[in-house]
Amino acid sequence: MAMAIQFSLLGALTVTRAGTGLDLGARQQRLVLALLLARAGSPVPMDDLIGLLYDGAAPASAANVVHRHVGTLRRLLEPGLPARSGGSFISSRLSGYRLSPAGSTFDLEDFRQLTGRARQERSLDLYSQALALWRGRCAAGLEPPGRTHPAFAAVEAERARAAREAGDLADATGQLRRVLPLLAAAARDHPLDQALQARLLLAYAADGRQAEAAAVLHTAADPGPELRAAYERVTAAPPPARPAQLPPDPPFFSGRTGPLARAHRIVARADRGTTTVLAIDGMPGVGKTTLAVRLAHQLAGDYPDGQLYADLRGFDRHDDVLSPGKALRGFLGSLGVPQDAIPGELHGRSGLYRSALAGRRVLIVLDNCRDTEQVRHLLPGSPGCLVIVTSRTQLTGLLTSSGAHPLPLGLPGAAEAREALERRLGPERVGREPAAAARIIEGCGRLPLALAVLSARAAGHPGVPLGRIAAELALAHGSLAGFGSTDPHTDLRAVFSWSYRALSEPAARLFRLMPLHPVPDMSIAAAAGLAGVPLRTGRALIAELERAHLITEDRPGRFRTHDLLRAYAAELSEKHDPPQARTAATAACARFYRATAYAAHRRLLAYPGYQALGDPGPGATPLAFAGQGDAMRWFAAEQHALTELVRRGGRRGEHADAWQLTIAMQQFFERSGRWLDWVSTARTALQAAVAGGDLVGQARMHRTLAGAHYSMRRLPDAAAHLDRARHLLDGLGLTGELSRARLNLAMIRRAEGRHEEAIAELSGLVGPARAAGDDKLLADALAGIAASTAELGRGTEAERLAREAMRLFEGYQDVTGLGDAWQVLGRAHAQAGDLPEAVRSWRRAARFYHEADADAPAADALAAAGDAMAAAGQVEAAGQAWGEALALLAHEQSPVSRRLRERVTTMGS
Numbered sequence: 065m066a067m068a069i070q071f072s073l074l075g076a077l078t079v080t081r082a083g084t085g086l087d088l089g090a091r092q093q094r095l096v097l098a099l100l101l102a103r104a105g106s107p108v109p110m111d112d113l114i115g116l117l118y119d120g121a122a123p124a125s126a127a128n129v130v131h132r133h134v135g136t137l138r139r140l141l142e143p144g145l146p147a148r149s150g151g152s153f154i155s156s157r158l159s160g161y162r163l164s165p166a167g168s169t170f171d172l173e174d175f176r177q178l179t180g181r182a183r184q185e186r187s188l189d190l191y192s193q194a195l196a197l198w199r200g201r202c203a204a205g206l207e208p209p210g211r212t213h214p215a216f217a218a219v220e221a222e223r224a225r226a227a228r229e230a231g232d233l234a235d236a237t238g239q240l241r242r243v244l245p246l247l248a249a250a251a252r253d254h255p256l257d258q259a260l261q262a263r264l265l266l267a268y269a270a271d272g273r274q275a276e277a278a279a280v281l282h283t284a285a286d287p288g289p290e291l292r293a294a295y296e297r298v299t300a301a302p303p304p305a306r307p308a309q310l311p312p313d314p315p316f317f318s319g320r321t322g323p324l325a326r327a328h329r330i331v332a333r334a335d336r337g338t339t340t341v342l343a344i345d346g347m348p349g350v351g352k353t354t355l356a357v358r359l360a361h362q363l364a365g366d367y368p369d370g371q372l373y374a375d376l377r378g379f380d381r382h383d384d385v386l387s388p389g390k391a392l393r394g395f396l397g398s399l400g401v402p403q404d405a406i407p408g409e410l411h412g413r414s415g416l417y418r419s420a421l422a423g424r425r426v427l428i429v430l431d432n433c434r435d436t437e438q439v440r441h442l443l444p445g446s447p448g449c450l451v452i453v454t455s456r457t458q459l460t461g462l463l464t465s466s467g468a469h470p471l472p473l474g475l476p477g478a479a480e481a482r483e484a485l486e487r488r489l490g491p492e493r494v495g496r497e498p499a500a501a502a503r504i505i506e507g508c509g510r511l512p513l514a515l516a517v518l519s520a521r522a523a524g525h526p527g528v529p530l531g532r533i534a535a536e537l538a539l540a541h542g543s544l545a546g547f548g549s550t551d552p553h554t555d556l557r558a559v560f561s562w563s564y565r566a567l568s569e570p571a572a573r574l575f576r577l578m579p580l581h582p583v584p585d586m587s588i589a590a591a592a593g594l595a596g597v598p599l600r601t602g603r604a605l606i607a608e609l610e611r612a613h614l615i616t617e618d619r620p621g622r623f624r625t626h627d628l629l630r631a632y633a634a635e636l637s638e639k640h641d642p643p644q645a646r647t648a649a650t651a652a653c654a655r656f657y658r659a660t661a662y663a664a665h666r667r668l669l670a671y672p673g674y675q676a677l678g679d680p681g682p683g684a685t686p687l688a689f690a691g692q693g694d695a696m697r698w699f700a701a702e703q704h705a706l707t708e709l710v711r712r713g714g715r716r717g718e719h720a721d722a723w724q725l726t727i728a729m730q731q732f733f734e735r736s737g738r739w740l741d742w743v744s745t746a747r748t749a750l751q752a753a754v755a756g757g758d759l760v761g762q763a764r765m766h767r768t769l770a771g772a773h774y775s776m777r778r779l780p781d782a783a784a785h786l787d788r789a790r791h792l793l794d795g796l797g798l799t800g801e802l803s804r805a806r807l808n809l810a811m812i813r814r815a816e817g818r819h820e821e822a823i824a825e826l827s828g829l830v831g832p833a834r835a836a837g838d839d840k841l842l843a844d845a846l847a848g849i850a851a852s853t854a855e856l857g858r859g860t861e862a863e864r865l866a867r868e869a870m871r872l873f874e875g876y877q878d879v880t881g882l883g884d885a886w887q888v889l890g891r892a893h894a895q896a897g898d899l900p901e902a903v904r905s906w907r908r909a910a911r912f913y914h915e916a917d918a919d920a921p922a923a924d925a926l927a928a929a930g931d932a933m934a935a936a937g938q939v940e941a942a943g944q945a946w947g948e949a950l951a952l953l954a955h956e957q958s959p960v961s962r963r964l965r966e967r968v969t970t971m972g973s
Contacts, residue, residue: 069141069153069168073101073219074175075199077206079141086140091206092117093133098203100154100163102215104170107157116213134161171197172219179226188239189336191230195246198223201253224254231263238423239448240270241368251280258284262294269298270423272306272368305400309373310429313361314354316487316516319480323473327359330469331366331450339444341451341466343459346473347613347626348559349513352454353431355473360429360452367427367450372398374442378434379456379562385434388441392417395428395442410441418445425449434566436461456563458611474616475510475626478502484512488519493530500530507537509627514556517547543631560632563612570597571608576637577649578615578625582657582708585624587701589687593656594649599685622701657702657709658721659686661728664695668731668916692879696917699732707745714748719756723749723765730768734775735880737920737953742772763792763801770808774815775920783812803829803841810848819852826852843872843881850888859896863889880921883912887925894928899936903929903945910948923949927964 068082077098079086088094099116100108114126138151145151155162165173178194181187202219212220227250234243244267251257251264261280268277281287281295327342334340342359344352364371372395376386392413396406399420407413421444430439433455443451443466453459453468462468476484485501486494494501508514522533547556564572574595578586581594592602606623609615615623625633637646663686689695699706706725713722726749733742746769753761766789773782790805806825813822826845833842850865866888873881890905906929913922930945950964 069165071101071165071168071170071172072199073098073202074171074197074223075201076204077101088140089133089136092129093136095203095206096130096133097137097163098206099213099215100161101165101170101172102202102213102219104163104165104173107160107162109160111159112215113160119211175226176222179222179229182226183229186233188230188233188237188242191226191233192243192246194226195223195230195243195250198249220254223250224257224260227251227254228257228260228263231260231267235263235266238446240267240423241425242448243267244271258288258291262291265291265294266298274298304369304424305398306368307370307372307398307426309398310360310364310371310427311357311373314358316484317354317358318483318487319476320351320355320358320473323355323471324359324362327471328362330471331363334469335447337447338467339447339449339451341443341453341462341468342471343462343468344452344454344471344473345456345458345613347511347616347629348456348563349511349556349628350473350475350613351512352456352473354512356429356431356452356454360427363450364427367425369424369426370398371427371429373429373431375431376433376438378432378438379566385438388438389413391430391442396420414441417442421449422446423448428452430454432456433459435459436465440465456613457566458613460611476512478505478510481505481508481510481512481515484515485519488516488523489530493526497530500534503534504530504537507534511626511628513559514547514628517556544628544635547628556628557632557635560629563614564632564636567612567614568608570595570601571605571612573641574602574605575609575614575625575633576641577633577646579630579634579637580646580650581653582705582712584627584630585618585622586705587621588623589660590653590656590702590705591623594653596649596652654709654712654721656686657706658725658728660698660702661706661725663687664689664698665728665731667695668692668735693917696732696735699729700736703729703732703738703741707741707748710745710748710752714752714755717752717756719749719752719758719761722752723758723761725749726768727764730771734771735916735918735920737775737923739772739776742775743769746772759792759796760798763789763796763798766792767801767805767808770812774808774812777815779812779815783809786812803832807841807844807848810852814848814852814855817855819855822852823849839872839876840878843869843878844884846872847881847884847888850885851891854888854892854895857895859892862892862895866892879912879916880918883909883916883918883921883925885909886912887921887928890925890928894932899932902932906932919952923952923964926952930964 070080072078072080077088077094079088079097088097095116096113099113110127110130113130114122117129118126134154135147138149138154139145141153142151150156152167153163153165155164175194175197178190178197182190182194202216202223207213207216227247230243231240231247234240240263244264247260247264247267251260254260261284265277265280268274268280277298278295281291284291287295323344330342331340344356346352360371360373374386374391374394376391377384378386389410392410393403393406396413396417397403399417401416401420407416423446425448426444428442428444428449428451430442430451430453433439433453435455435457436459439451439453439459439462453462458470458472459468463470482494482501482505485505504518505515508518518533518537522528522530544556564575567575574591577594578591581590586594588603588606589599591606592599595602595605597605606615610617610623614629615625618624641649667689687698689698706729710722710725713719713725726745729745730742733739733745746765750762750765750769752758753765766785770782770786770789773779773785786805786808790802790809793802793805806829810822810825813819813825826848829841829845830849833839833845846865846869850862850869853865854862866885869888870882870885873885886905886909890902890909893899893902893905906925909925910922910929913919913925926945926949930942930949933939933945934942946964953964
């Protein structure tokens with residue numbers, strides 16, 4: 065209970081328990097408690113208590129009155145206390161009482177602890193916290209006017225002393241404005257303390273309130289030397305200059321609520337003992353200056369000593385960049401320093417600048433900064449100021465050396481972009497053509513500067529429909545046509561050029577070559593391949609471009625440039641890079657992808673002798689893969705780039721590149737269940753092979769298309785493609801691939817339910833495979849025979865064949881083959897009616913598939929287990945297995961995923 069008590073004496077006397085105020089009774093009873101609190105921890109004699117209650121002669125019953133008040137207070141503070149018990153708070157002493165607030169909170173005790181620490185640490189923060197505890201005079205309202213008990217007067221003296229000390233410390237550190245409200249409150253309760261009034265006068269003057277400073281002197285009955293000296297001090301010096309250099313608040317500003325809110329939170333939580341620095345960075349044209357100016361206007365009221373602004377022109381031509389020395393000369397002049405008093409050298413100016421800002425609260429905006437060195441000398445040296453820095457680069461040095469708070473600015477969302485368009489064109493005009501407005505926003509890539517240029521042009525032609533503007537923008541797709549301006553600050557080419565010129569030559573070259581990459585996003589390794597540099601160099605160049613915000617890492621390890629920046633880079637490349645250099649870069653990029661796809665393809669193959677992809681040869685350094693999971697993840701990340709290279713190969717007549725890359729992706733497509741992507745890519749490669757008269761490529765593409773259609777259970781299409789492949793392979797004399805095609809045919813026959821035909825086809829392969837020592841062909845044939853045998857109900861024979869195939873798969877560590885064998889065993893056990901063993905087999909199959917990163921067949925195995933359990937009435941277990949299978953199928957391209965989703969949905973309903 066004691067822990068919930070809070071005593072308050074610094075102002076009106078109050079006591080609360082668990083947040084609820086207690087009724088302390090009549091005035092005499094409250095006076096007793098106030099005196100015990102004022103002398104908390106020390107005995108209060110009975111005579112002092114009686115003297116407090118009675119002005120003059122006390123009655124004979126006075127002591128009993130005090131005893132009665134104390135007893136009531138004890139039970140009030142501790143309900144349920146026995147009548148004659150002393151309790152935890154008020155104890156009896158020889159001739160009086162003693163109050164101990166231990167275990168509770170007590171504002172006077174807090175005040176004394178804070179002032180003690182403030183004196184020891186010379187901390188204005190602690191003095192401010194201590195003085196802020198006062199709500200009025202000590203025990204206010206309990207005594208008659210003009211009368212103050214010595215105990216209460218002693219507490220008041222502590223307050224006055226702390227206020228004077230705080231004023232002296234604030235004066236010495238130039239922070240008098242900060243303690244002005246606290247000094248005013250203390251001085252109001254101590255009008256005769258001229259030392260305190262003198263400090264109040266100085267604080268008013270520091271805040272620029274000269275009339276109120278003079279009033280302090282003139283209202284004093286008999287101003288003493290200290291008060292007069294303070295007045296003479298403030299009237300002798302002119303008030304400091306209060307610059308107001310902020311540009312106008314942006315009239316069309318909209319959105320950006322997230323970054324603005326983050327900035328306000330940072331400023332509100334910042335340590336008042338330091339200068340707060342906000343570092344806003346982002347790509348060219350994203351609206352950094354606009355945000356900084358809007359934020360500065362919102363916060364300006366908290367920095368009444370003025371606002372300084374400088375465009376440092378960090379990305380203009382080198383001779384136009386504003387040097388720190390020139391910026392300091394301008395700032396010092398604005399702060400009232402005569403030009404002839406400004407030192408000539410940089411460090412002297414920096415020192416004078418920091419001296420001029422000491423004790424003042426000034427907001428400083430340093431716009432368009434090139435690097436940390438350009439702003440280092442422009443940062444204040446004392447607390448109380450706010451600095452907002454904008455830059456196109458990430459100012460890492462400013463974050464580490466000055467504790468700046470990063471505020472990266474990205475593209476606005478679609479809703480914010482539409483709001484910006486409405487602010488400039490009016491909601492009615494945008495609302496009449498919402499689809500056209502959306503196309504304009506998309507064509508501008510949501511880049512605020514591009515939107516501003518287009519909307520300003522549209523605002524100048526109010527009769528032109530937005531649809532026409534959107535159509536013109538679409539015709540200029542892939543270029544900066546339509547974004548030009550006579551103002552270099554709004555011309556996109558000019559704005560982008562300021563960042564481009566700041567790059568090193570190798571980084572500038574990579575930036576120019578980036579549009580030659582097959583797709584907008586790329587990895588560091590692909591960038592290195594494009595530039596023809598080692599991976600380490602590529603990493604450094606990407607880091608430089610990222611610091612300049614010419615690219616962004618939109619996904620881990622994937623870097624993308626804005627569409628308009630990409631168009632600018634393409635223009636630069638056309639202008640500066642000879643055609644042979646561009647051709648060489650495109651070829652180098654393709655070689656990197658071919659070589660790495662070849663390496664990843666071989667990593668996925670358990671039996672490399674069956675790969676049909678030719679070695680890409682020298683000329684590229686491929687990535688290395690630690691395991692099949694690495695290879696699958698690389699294919700997933702680069703799928704769009706690889707398929708675009710297939711299309712490029714078809715368009716350029718590079719038919720061998722097209723179909724060989726498709727073969728390299730075949731395992732990836734099959735294992736991940738991307739059947740539609742597989743079909744689309746293989747068709748493109750087949751067209752390229754037909755156009756080039758490449759019969760080998762045609763045969764292999766027909767065969768891979770057969771596999772894709774088989775996986776999708778489009779069996780007639782699979783059979784047609786396989787027939788064409790077998791015909792071509794036979795004519796080419798590729799007997800090894802013909803044997804594999806027979807395996808494929810048997811798989812189709814099995815899917816069609818023609819199991820005897822499938823067994824006959826596969827049995828014809830067993831003998832030749834054993835004779836040739838081809839364990840891969842033999843294992844696949846045995847597993848296929850086992851699968852059809854199980855479907856025909858011959859479980860024992862199927863299990864024997866599957867286990868023989870399993871031993872062969874284990875021999876050359878074919879994890880996917882082991883999954884196939886366990887899949888067959890599951891079917892054999894199910895046909896024999898052994899459901900538990902069937903489910904265990906299918907789950908083992910799924911584990912092997914998972915080890916090979918083959919999610920699609922793993923999902924098939926789990927789905928089979930779920931189907932069997934559902935048929936046996938084990939609905940909950942079946943649902944779990946189906947759910948696991950569905951989680952593996954991230955792509956809606958598998959018929960299994962659609963079937964499973966329907967079943968899971970049905971169970972849920």
